[in-house]
Amino acid sequence: MNTNLTTFADLYQFTMMYGYYKTGKMDEEVAFDLFFRKNPFHNGYTIAAGLETVIQYIQNLSFTDSDIDYLKSTGLFQDENFFDYLQNLSFTGDLYAMPEGTVVFPNEPLIKVRTRLFEAQFIETALLTQIGHQSLIATKANRMTRVANGKPILEFGARRAQGVESAVLGSRASIIGGCNSTSNVKAGKEYDLMISGTHAHSWIMSFDSELEAFQSYAEAFPDHLILLIDTFDTLKSGMPNAIKVFREVKKQHGELKTYGVRLDSGDLAYLSKKAREMLDEAGFQEAIIVASNDLDEYTIRELESQEAKIDAYGVGTKLITAYDQPALGCVYKLAAEKLNDKWIPKIKRSENPEKITNPGLKKVLRYIDEKNGEALVDLIMLEDEQIPNQPFEVFDPIHTWKRKKVKHCKWIELLQPIFIQGKLVYESPSINEIVENVQRNLSSFSKEHKRFSKPHIYHVDLSQNLWDMKMKLLAELD
Known part of the structure; x- marks a missing residue:
């Protein structure tokens, strides 16, 4: 849906931007992380999706005259010069993301943004909506395909979706998750998807x-x-x-x-x-x-267990609406602020340990066993940290007594550059290449991690340096 979504934002984006403008903070350089805290549907993992539409959104950022006239009509923004900044708005910073089809886990940055505060704050809602929605639908679709024993899953949900755009993008995400085709002709045209009906x-x-x-x-x-x-x-x-x-x-x-x-x-x-x-x-x-x-993964699993003579499944409402969990719950949090040419880590504290954020500029590595090809652990590290020599020990960031050795592993860096200094440096893959990426990713995880119910929890740990920084910042807040 390659349209101008510039005004697709919550009002508080505009009020904060105006406040930053009035206090002279608008050009301060900051870093934000977009992540989620819990896998959906009691699943063992999530399928990342939505990056292509994020790219389109950022490339099309541009306030029209009618946008400016509307904002003026609200009476909230008294300084006319503020609207000059809006009319000249474009994304000038860096954006890194996990490619679509990557298997991802709670608390890992799916996207990290580094740019001036004015821009970083503004794009929050659009990024959360596009990544959260499509990742949710892709994961739901993947659950259905996993229990169908290789039989085609046909997405028929357009008429039950919450709006035209959610239907079209939901169809795209369904294909990423493993569906074979969609009944949505608009989605087929826009994203080169196979259509059926x-x-x-x-x-x-x-x-x-x-x-x-x-x-x-x-x-x-x-x-x-x-x-x-x-x-x-x-x-x-x-x-x-x-x-x-x-x-x-x-x-x-x-x-x-x-x-x-x-x-x-x-x-x-x-x-x-x-x-x-x-x-x-x-x-x-x-x-x-x-x-x-009205099929879902549970009904399909039951039909398969009863040896039903079904060759393909058409799914609609339960998939396109993510019926049993309507939102992934992505969040977008400030991780660092640059002052006097030095990055200062930022942290959000909570009574709930799982809601405490991970501070600083970060990267995410996935360690894969060289012998069996299985993913062992994801390690969130500070951006400027050296890759540790093996063997080394990792530990659960909450239950720190849970530890394991990393040895004889290769590693891959999950966050890839998408925009650098406002310039697109990433070539979006085809939908077929994204589907292949899903399969390639899933092949790296054990059956226990992919178990349909009560899956084994995959380890996502913090480096010692990042964990020490986090503990130090929490202590300073007391």
Whole structure:
């Protein structure tokens, strides 16, 4: 959705910017981190998504005359010179991010921003919205694909999404998470996604009979013939009529290409088994059975455990709305401020230890065992720290007695430069390359970390220097 979203911000972004302008702080250089505190859906990890739309947002930052007129009309901003700064606003700093498709964990900076305070504060809401929403949907989609035993997951959620943009971007995120296609034509056009779909019950009801409806659809789409068979009676009407039409198409065209039936109500396990029997007995072993009807990962897992004869799953509401967890809960926190050419670390304290932020300029390394290729630990370090020689010890930043040795590991740096001094230095990958990145990332994690329920917690630790800095700043606050 390559549009100008400059005014997509909370009012407090504007009031703070005005306050920084009035107090002379607007050009101070700062660093912010964007991260989340807890994996969604009780999952063991999260799939990073949304970076491409963040890039588009930053590239399109520009206040229009009507934007300025509206802000003036609020009466909140009395100094006319403030609007001159807004009209000249652009992103001039550095932005690092974890590429889309990266497997990420709580408290790791998914994005770090280093620029003047005026700009860094302004982009907060847009970054949180785009990264939080798409990462959430990608993770939900990934959970569904993991339990489907390799069967295609088709995203059908546009009509249930909370708005047009959430539908389009949600479709994109679903593909990143592992869905095979989307019914959303706009998303297919915008992001080069595979699209798929059949017909609704209204198609059947608009004809004098179910058979006539099927025959008319077959005449229009003989090579893509998926018939919805539960409008009246799945086994007594829908299946016999579908089989009759398949025979007619085969007789007329000599062969059937993509064809089958869709189930959208009832006991999907039972009906799919009966439908499979009827199709096989009629000689249509290649016909596929697609199931839909408010599916989620739990229902799909149950259907698979019952050996339902389903070849593909159409998912909608439960995916596109992230039904059981509507927000990832990303936060955007000040990590450091530059004073007199020196970076001063900043920390937020809380009664809840998990909400205490990690101060300073940081980088994130992932250590991968050279022998088995499995990720061992992610280490959040100060940006200017030297990579430690192996072996070395890491420890849980909250339960510090939990320790492990890092040895015989290779490492990768997760945060990549996206903008440097306001210039885009990153080439966005294709959607297929992002999907491949997801699979490559997941292959580095053990089955225990990818367990569907109660997964083993992956270690994300702080370097000794970062932990010492954090403890020192907390002590100074007393």
